[in-house]
Amino acid sequence: MKSNKFLLLAVFSFVFGLGANAWDAVGHRIVAEIAYQNLTGKARKQVDAVLGNRGMVYQSSWPDEIKSDTIYPQSHVWHYQNLRAGLTRQDITGLYNNPKAEGEHLFYALDSLTKVLQTDKTDAVALKFVVHIMGDLFQPMHLGHPDDKGGNRVQMRWFGRGTNLHALWDRWLIENTQYSYSEYVAFLNDCYADQKKQLQQLSLLDCIFLTYDRQQQIYAYQEMGDTNNYHYVYRFRRDLDLSLYTAGLQLAKTLNSLYK
Numbered sequence: 001m002k003s004n005k006f007l008l009l010a011v012f013s014f015v016f017g018l019g020a021n022a023w024d025a026v027g028h029r030i031v032a033e034i035a036y037q038n039l040t041g042k043a044r045k046q047v048d049a050v051l052g053n054r055g056m057v058y059q060s061s062w063p064d065e066i067k068s069d070t071i072y073p074q075s076h077v078w079h080y081q082n083l084r085a086g087l088t089r090q091d092i093t094g095l096y097n098n099p100k101a102e103g104e105h106l107f108y109a110l111d112s113l114t115k116v117l118q119t120d121k122t123d124a125v126a127l128k129f130v131v132h133i134m135g136d137l138f139q140p141m142h143l144g145h146p147d148d149k150g151g152n153r154v155q156m157r158w159f160g161r162g163t164n165l166h167a168l169w170d171r172w173l174i175e176n177t178q179y180s181y182s183e184y185v186a187f188l189n190d191c192y193a194d195q196k197k198q199l200q201q202l203s204l205l206d207c208i209f210l211t212y213d214r215q216q217q218i219y220a221y222q223e224m225g226d227t228n229n230y231h232y233v234y235r236f237r238r239d240l241d242l243s244l245y246t247a248g249l250q251l252a253k254t255l256n257s258l259y260k
Contacts, residue, residue: 023135023136023139023170023171023174023244024061024170024171024174025060025061025064026171026174026175026180026181026184027135027139027170027171027174027244028060028061028064028131028132028135029057029058029060029061029181030174030181030184030185030188030244030248031060031134031135031138031244031247031248031251032056032057032060032131032135032248032251033057033181033182033185033248034185034188034189034244034245034247034248034249034251034252035056035131035134035248035249035251035252035255036054036056036057036252037185037189037248037252038248038249038252038256039252039255039256039259040256040259042259042260043255043256043258043259043260046121046259047127047255047259049122050121050122050123050124050127051124051127051128056127056128056131059128059131060128060131060132060135061132062128062132063075063078063079063128063129063132063133064079064132072125074104075109075129077103077104077105078104078105078106078108078109078129078133079106079132079133079136079142080105080106080136080142080143080144080150081095081102081105081106081107081137081142081143082102082105082143082144082145082146082150083095083143083144083145083212083215084145084146084147085145085216085219087212089209092205092208092209092212093205095107096205096208099111099112106133106136106137106142106143109129109133110130110133110134110137113126113129113130113133114130114254114258117130117258118258121258121259130251130254130255131251131255134247134250134251134254135247135251137207137208137211137247138207138211138243138244138246138247138250139169139170139211139243140169140211140212140214140215140218140239140243141165141166141169141170141215141218143208143211143212143215144166144215145219148165149166150166151164151165151166151168151169151218152164152165152166152167154166154222156168156222156227157227157229158172158229159229165218165222169218169240173233173236173237173240174240176233184244187241188241188244188245188248191241191245192241192242192245196249199245199246199249200249200253202246202250204250204253204254207246207247207250210246211243214239214243217239218236221235221236
């Protein structure tokens with residue numbers, strides 16, 4: 001009952017824009033499932049030993065679900081990294097290499113929690129957070145502008161529904177596909193089979209900069225004032241797909257490195 005209460009509170013916060021959840025539960029399962037499928041046998045065995053069989057998929061949204069609890073209050077700011085407009089790759093590299101430079105946010109959390117796992121591979125809490133926030137890192141609005149809280153203050157209409165730019169990328173673009181998480185994973189695996197090796201060669205810093213570039217494109221499109229939702233889906237569907245798929249590959253790479 002207690003876990004159900006936390007889940008309901010998390011959903012309530014999400015729907016009414018009170019929180020800043022990254023990909024909703026479906027999005028996080030997509031990322032975690034792609035990662036799980038790309039773990040080495042040794043890494044998969046160790047991860048399952050910590051979280052249970054396929055636990056990294058089933059528990060991938062846990063860090064969002066506990067936001068209503070007071071047990072990890074410091075974790076609320078781990079889900080995002082404020083990146084203002086006009087940053088260069090050098091600027092972002094500097095922030096990534098100095099993760100506390102602008103507060104204990106996503107870069108800091110990822111750095112700190114991976115170090116925890118380097119020391120103690122059985123730390124279930126650290127592992128669940130790494131699985132989750134690696135997905136957050138690829139949601140462009142979680143690298144959004146600080147003045148609008150990553151798009152949470154950018155109001156818009158989505159097929160007759162009032163929402164905001166952040167929630168659009170968290171949930172509504174994914175829901176628009178009408179795929180279950182397993183169907184979406186199958187689609188992405190088929191869609192990017194020929195590009196998989198190339199995408200796996202990207203560094204995490206490469207991916208962060210690509211996500212930031214998407215963030216800039218999203219804001220630029222918003223400024224155009226195009227309110228046709230079909231146009232929006234056409235313009236950004238491939239960005240959504242690549243974000244989810246690449247997040248899964250990078251998560252697998254990170255876990256394979258940790259659980260050698």
